[in-house]
Amino acid sequence: MSSRTVEFSIYRYNPDKDDKPYMQTLSVELDSTDRKLLDALVKLKAKDDTLSFRRSCREGVCGSDAMNINGKNGLACLTDMEKLESPVVLRPLPGLPVVRDLIVDMTQFFKQYHSIKPYLINNEPPPERERLQSPEERDELNGLYECILCACCSTSCPSFWWNPDKFVGPAGLLAAYRFIADTRDQATSERLDNLEDPYRLFRCHTIMNCVDVCPKSLNPTRAIGKIKDMMVRRAI
Amino acid sequence: MSIPIRKFDAVIVGAGGAGLRAAIQSSEAGLKTAVLSKVFPTRSHTVAAQGGVAASLGNSEEDHWHWHMYDTVKGSDWLGDQDAIEFMCRKANECVIELEHYGMPFDRLDNGRIYQRPFGGHMSNFGEKPVRRSCAAADRTGHAMLHAMYQRNVKVNTQFFVEWMALDIVRDAEGAVVGVTAIEMESGEIVLFHAKAVLFATGGAGRIFYSSTNAFINTGDGPGMAARAGIPLEDMEFWQFHPTGVAGAGVLITEGVRGEGGILRNDAGERFMERYAPNAKDLASRDVVSRAMVTEINEGRGCGPNKDFVLLDITHLPPETILKRLPGIREISIQFAGIDPIKEPIPVVPTCHYQMGGIPTNYLGEVVVPQGDNVGVPVSGFYAAGECACASVHGANRLGTNSLLDLLVFGKSAGTTMVEFIKNHPAAHRPLPADAGDYSLARVDRLNNQKDGADVHATRLAMQRTMQNHCGVFRFKDLLAQGVSKIMDVAADVARTEIKDKSQVFNTARLEALELENLIEVAKATIVSANARTESRGAHVRDDAPDTAERPDGRDDKNWLKHTLWHRDGNRLEYKPVILKPLSVDTIALKKRAY
Ligand SMILES: Cc1cc2nc3c(=O)[nH]c(=O)nc-3n(C[C@H](O)[C@H](O)[C@H](O)COP(=O)(O)OP(=O)(O)OC[C@H]3O[C@@H](n4cnc5c(N)ncnc54)[C@H](O)[C@@H]3O)c2cc1C
Ligand code: SF4
Ligand code: SF4
Ligand code: FES
Numbered sequence: 001m002s003s004r005t006v007e008f009s010i011y012r013y014n015p016d017k018d019d020k021p022y023m024q025t026l027s028v029e030l031d032s033t034d035r036k037l038l039d040a041l042v043k044l045k046a047k048d049d050t051l052s053f054r055r056s057c058r059e060g061v062c063g064s065d066a067m068n069i070n071g072k073n074g075l076a077c078l079t080d081m082e083k084l085e086s087p088v089v090l091r092p093l094p095g096l097p098v099v100r101d102l103i104v105d106m107t108q109f110f111k112q113y114h115s116i117k118p119y120l121i122n123n124e125p126p127p128e129r130e131r132l133q134s135p136e137e138r139d140e141l142n143g144l145y146e147c148i149l150c151a152c153c154s155t156s157c158p159s160f161w162w163n164p165d166k167f168v169g170p171a172g173l174l175a176a177y178r179f180i181a182d183t184r185d186q187a188t189s190e191r192l193d194n195l196e197d198p199y200r201l202f203r204c205h206t207i208m209n210c211v212d213v214c215p216k217s218l219n220p221t222r223a224i225g226k227i228k229d230m231m232v233r234r235a236i
Numbered sequence: 237m238s239i240p241i242r243k244f245d246a247v248i249v250g251a252g253g254a255g256l257r258a259a260i261q262s263s264e265a266g267l268k269t270a271v272l273s274k275v276f277p278t279r280s281h282t283v284a285a286q287g288g289v290a291a292s293l294g295n296s297e298e299d300h301w302h303w304h305m306y307d308t309v310k311g312s313d314w315l316g317d318q319d320a321i322e323f324m325c326r327k328a329n330e331c332v333i334e335l336e337h338y339g340m341p342f343d344r345l346d347n348g349r350i351y352q353r354p355f356g357g358h359m360s361n362f363g364e365k366p367v368r369r370s371c372a373a374a375d376r377t378g379h380a381m382l383h384a385m386y387q388r389n390v391k392v393n394t395q396f397f398v399e400w401m402a403l404d405i406v407r408d409a410e411g412a413v414v415g416v417t418a419i420e421m422e423s424g425e426i427v428l429f430h431a432k433a434v435l436f437a438t439g440g441a442g443r444i445f446y447s448s449t450n451a452f453i454n455t456g457d458g459p460g461m462a463a464r465a466g467i468p469l470e471d472m473e474f475w476q477f478h479p480t481g482v483a484g485a486g487v488l489i490t491e492g493v494r495g496e497g498g499i500l501r502n503d504a505g506e507r508f509m510e511r512y513a514p515n516a517k518d519l520a521s522r523d524v525v526s527r528a529m530v531t532e533i534n535e536g537r538g539c540g541p542n543k544d545f546v547l548l549d550i551t552h553l554p555p556e557t558i559l560k561r562l563p564g565i566r567e568i569s570i571q572f573a574g575i576d577p578i579k580e581p582i583p584v585v586p587t588c589h590y591q592m593g594g595i596p597t598n599y600l601g602e603v604v605v606p607q608g609d610n611v612g613v614p615v616s617g618f619y620a621a622g623e624c625a626c627a628s629v630h631g632a633n634r635l636g637t638n639s640l641l642d643l644l645v646f647g648k649s650a651g652t653t654m655v656e657f658i659k660n661h662p663a664a665h666r667p668l669p670a671d672a673g674d675y676s677l678a679r680v681d682r683l684n685n686q687k688d689g690a691d692v693h694a695t696r697l698a699m700q701r702t703m704q705n706h707c708g709v710f711r712f713k714d715l716l717a718q719g720v721s722k723i724m725d726v727a728a729d730v731a732r733t734e735i736k737d738k739s740q741v742f743n744t745a746r747l748e749a750l751e752l753e754n755l756i757e758v759a760k761a762t763i764v765s766a767n768a769r770t771e772s773r774g775a776h777v778r779d780d781a782p783d784t785a786e787r788p789d790g791r792d793d794k795n796w797l798k799h800t801l802w803h804r805d806g807n808r809l810e811y812k813p814v815i816l817k818p819l820s821v822d823t824i825a826l827k828k829r830a831y
Contacts, residue, residue, distance in 0.1 A: 056279050056451040056453045057279070058451065060571065061284050118390060119388060119390055120387070130342070134348055135343070138344045146376060148283075185339075
């Protein structure tokens with residue numbers, strides 16, 4: 001078992017005692033079993049318990065530990081230490097208010113998610129058994145339903161940085177399309193109305209940052225494109 | 237000491253599958269409900285469930301709830317309560333269909349119905365041959381389910397308190413539960429939630445072990461709080477070790493992989509499960525497969541340089557099947573084992589996975605405790621569901637896909653029972669005791685002022701290593717006894733932990749120290765209960781209770797067909813009978829368990 005020392009430069013800010021944020025240099029000894037960035041962070045925290053970050057599943061499904069890693073948004077638990085250049089520079093997700101260290105205030109992000117009515121709307125009385133859906137119809141939801149709401153995408157999107165209160169952002173729009181694409185959902189036109197606005201949908205300028213960072217390899221840009229197409233078709 | 241108070245009809249602690257399902261009942265009934273969660277609801281560990289949720293829908297072949305019930309009783313090694321098991325299996329179809337109506341993106345069959353796959357221990361016709369009973373959304377069933385239920389809660393306007401950690405239960409002089417204390421992570425403020433009823437759905441405590449498929453947040457807070465409030469914990473010696481955790485990382489590889497045709501092999505490439513379970517083979521019950529694997533490893537037939545794992549092989553499956561039905565597993569294998577399972581087998585070892593025991597409840601979701609001659613008296617105003625609770629449907633060993641079902645059925649039933657209780661007691665809230673909240677404030681105070689104390693990280697590690705080495709897949713009389721005293725030493729350290737970080741805003745060091753105070757209660761309950769149970773049953777297998785003609789598999793129904801109740805006070809144990817009488821059908825008679 002070989003061990004090696006890795007250097008970090010980490011954004012620190014504790015509103016209880018710091019006037020302003022600063023970058024702190026830290027280092028940690030890693031074993032060969034410490035494969036992921038999250039393993040390294042846990043070790044760093046064992047040495048200095050004031051270092052603050054969110055984490056839970058440690059397997060890339062809960063969306064807790066999104067952060068800016070060497071300039072790019074990603075999940076600490078899915079980032080290989082081996083592939084990171086030293087020193088590893090860690091910052092909180094850009095564009096959201098910082099609560100403390102690597103922990104950001106996600107209120108605005110979730111507000112936008114909630115604004116698209118993220119639930120199935122079908123006002124017919126439910127049948128006794130399942131609503132039927134063919135495998136092909138179900139396949140339409142692939143690449144949409146897997147989103148873990150980590151916010152890597154929205155917080156790398158310039159349009160979201162400038163208008164977090166008005167632009168739904170890639171994660172929210174992906175969710176909107178997830179329901180539009182569901183054959184069981186009956187609210188397509190209401191959903192399109194909800195996005196018919198110069199900001200909510202149309203602030204997306206197809207810059208593709210979102211696609212580039214999504215740790216689940218989802219493609220919000222494509223979903224946004226499909227919603228835009230539907231708007232156009234509806235207008236004709 | 238004084239503490240801010242907020243008033244609700246109901247407080248639900250936990251927003252995983254069980255808490256969210258209960259919250260739907262409460263919100264739809266129009267009660268003023270607060271749902272507290274340590275993490276944003278969709279980050280709860282239900283999100284990690286992969287394989288599926290059981291229901292005898294019979295979409296692919298004939299199935300029946302009675303067969304499901306039989307399998308569950310047998311899987312539980314007869315320690316499950318048969319009334320609760322009948323209740324769960326009969327409600328399964330209704331609950332899964334409801335979930336579909338909420339928008340759950342289940343995979344589909346050509347005829348448009350929900351896709352079902354085989355899973356360990358689920359058989360047709362009372363144990364005859366494997367049946368397709370697990371309703372799945374690829375290998376992301378938990379994720380799809382948790383999001384669908386969160387979304388439903390958004391629709392019915394449930395009020396969430398996200399990143400709030402409940403600290404302690406508040407009971408009045410008569411023992412009724414009248415609220416909980418909780419800390420808001422962002423501000424560090426401690427608040428008392430005054431309620432007519434409290435429902436716990438805090439999930440599992442797999443983090444008592446060193447190697448676990450559980451999330452960091454699975455720290456047994458519900459059982460910890462209950463134990464501190466004088467409520468015993470049931471059957472805590474029974475922990476499921478899942479056969480297939482990724483060697484080294486602990487991340488789960490679902491049994492659905494074997495359901496889709498995956499095969500376990502030893503270093504000679506042999507399909508060794510044929511020797512241990514000639515019928516069910518790789519799809520035998522989890523405890524059986526885990527022990528077979530450990531036996532292979534112990535007898536020198538493990539793989540790798542240290543011969544310390546076996547291989548899960550799906551290289552013979554068509555790549556399309558893997559990409560369509562097991563995409564998440566492929567991702568996990570690439571991420572955490574560094575191999576692509578289309579080309580190479582996955583290194584796996586049995587890993588701590590699921591807590592069968594918990595806060596004792598009946599099938600209505602009421603928390604029940606012994607009182608005089610009655611072994612199950614409801615604690616007024618207190619409900620529990622999901623992995624933190626013990627209904628008991630899983631008994632000594634849970635069948636895969638029965639936990640997600642447990643969340644749906646008992647989340648709903650506990651929620652419904654709680655709603656009825658509140659509606660039938662429209663009067664004002666029961667008054668709070670004068671010292672309500674003092675206990676929690678004192679705990680946090682102690683932590684803030686501790687000098688020369690024990691390190692949280694090191695203490696937790698000592699607990700996890702002790703549990704792993706002294707109370708694992710196979711248990712040994714001497715090691716258990718030593719383990720009890722080691723864990724009591726660790727508990728003494730937990731009582732004097734020290735943190736460097738004393739600040740208020742999002743102090744995760746403080747939260748981890750408080751979580752450790754819950755973990756240690758679960759660890760004590762587990763090892764003390766395990767040390768006392770001198771038989772082998774389900775997941776609990778001891779060297780001094782071997783397989784004999786008189787006691788097949790070491791199970792001793794004469795002396796041990798009973799539930800353990802561990803009391804924190806004095807580390808005391810008592811026992812209560814297993815409910816062998818179902819609600820409507822005949823008892824499923826005791827039998828040796830063979831697959
Ligand atoms: C990797 C993995 C795969 C699995 N796959 C399957 C499967 O395919 N099929 C199946 O049936 N079962 C499966 N299981 C088991 C099943 O997923 C779990 O038993 C189940 O999801 C637990 O749900 P829960 O609602 O009880 O708890 P959780 O989902 O763990 O939720 C607990 C909730 O309680 C909250 N909480 C905890 N403590 C506090 C506190 N002090 N204050 C406030 N909130 C608190 C948390 O924030 C969280 O919201 C799997 C388990 C694992 C680990
Ligand atoms: S493609 Fe659109 S949503 Fe994605 S980053 Fe660019 S502007 Fe943002
Ligand atoms: S789309 Fe991808 S990056 Fe964006 S929130 Fe979902 S999972 Fe995260
Ligand atoms: S810890 Fe859950 S996504 Fe990384």
